[in-house]
Amino acid sequence: GAGVSQTPSNKVTEKGKYVELRCDPISGHTALYWYRQSLGQGPEFLIYFQGTGAADDSGLPNDRFFAVRPEGSVSTLKIQRTERGDSAVYLCASRYPQGYEQYFGPGTRLTVT
Amino acid sequence: QQQVKQSPQSLIVQKGGISIINCAYENTAFDYFPWYQQFPGKGPALLIAIRPDVSEKKEGRFTISFNKSAKQFSLHIMDSQPGDSATYFCASNRAGNNRKLIWGLGTSLAVNP
Numbered sequence: 001g002a003g004v005s006q007t008p009s010n011k012v013t014e015k016g017k018y019v020e021l022r023c024d025p026i027s028g029h030t031a032l033y034w035y036r037q038s039l040g041q042g043p044e045f046l047i048y049f050q051g052t053g054a055a056d057d058s059g060l061p062n063d064r065f066f067a068v069r070p071e072g073s074v075s076t077l078k079i080q081r082t083e084r085g086d087s088a089v090y091l092c093a094s095r096y097p098q099g100y101e102q103y104f105g106p107g108t109r110l111t112v113t
Numbered sequence: 114q115q116q117v118k119q120s121p122q123s124l125i126v127q128k129g130g131i132s133i134i135n136c137a138y139e140n141t142a143f144d145y146f147p148w149y150q151q152f153p154g155k156g157p158a159l160l161i162a163i164r165p166d167v168s169e170k171k172e173g174r175f176t177i178s179f180n181k182s183a184k185q186f187s188l189h190i191m192d193s194q195p196g197d198s199a200t201y202f203c204a205s206n207r208a209g210n211n212r213k214l215i216w217g218l219g220t221s222l223a224v225n226p
Contacts, residue, residue, distance in 0.1 A: 031212070033213065033214075041218060055211055056213065100147075101159055102147075104149075
């Protein structure tokens with residue numbers, strides 16, 4: 001079946017603008033994660049959804065970051081008042097509820113100018 | 114505080130040789146240890162994973178060795194090929210923490226033809 005998809009693949013925005021990044025997980029994967037990967041680094045956890053609710057948002061860096069998953073499938077990561085330091089690749093992963101394996105999408109490369 | 118320490122940072126191997134990447138973890142509650150392979154511009158792809166009830170797992174040319182007492186695990190790539198040239202990440206997680214992955218910093222592997 002289809003893997004995790006993310007759109008857009010690239011996003012260039014100006015400092016101070018609002019952006020939305022979308023993740024479509026593997027069908028049946030109720031667990032969904034967002035990670036952020038800076039150049040030359042490993043991914044860093046941002047937020048975890050189990051179904052529709054954000055079960056763990058401890059990795060969100062500040063209140064400019066917010067994510068939703070209203071129907072328990074597609075998730076949107078929202079960043080307000082973007083800053084140059086937000087530039088990174090944003091990765092989404094999903095997991096079958098009883099499984100261990102997390103499967104990643106291709107990521108969205110965000111560049112804030 | 115880096116909970117998963119990965120070495121070496123970079124590695125150059127001749128075609129046909131063995132590539133070895135090491136990781137050490139701190140949290141004894143970790144119970145799942147995956148390795149991911151990442152090509153430039155792509156998301157991490159799950160390569161192989163192990164749980165602490167076994168000391169070794171082999172899938173094709175890829176083997177994980179796990180040493181619970183030393184809190185270390187390693188990835189061995191046998192008969193390394195130029196197509197294996199990528200960045201490799203180790204990670205760990207545990208039950209009760211939403212299975213969010215804690216990552217090493219990555220190893221850039223180059224396999225010379």
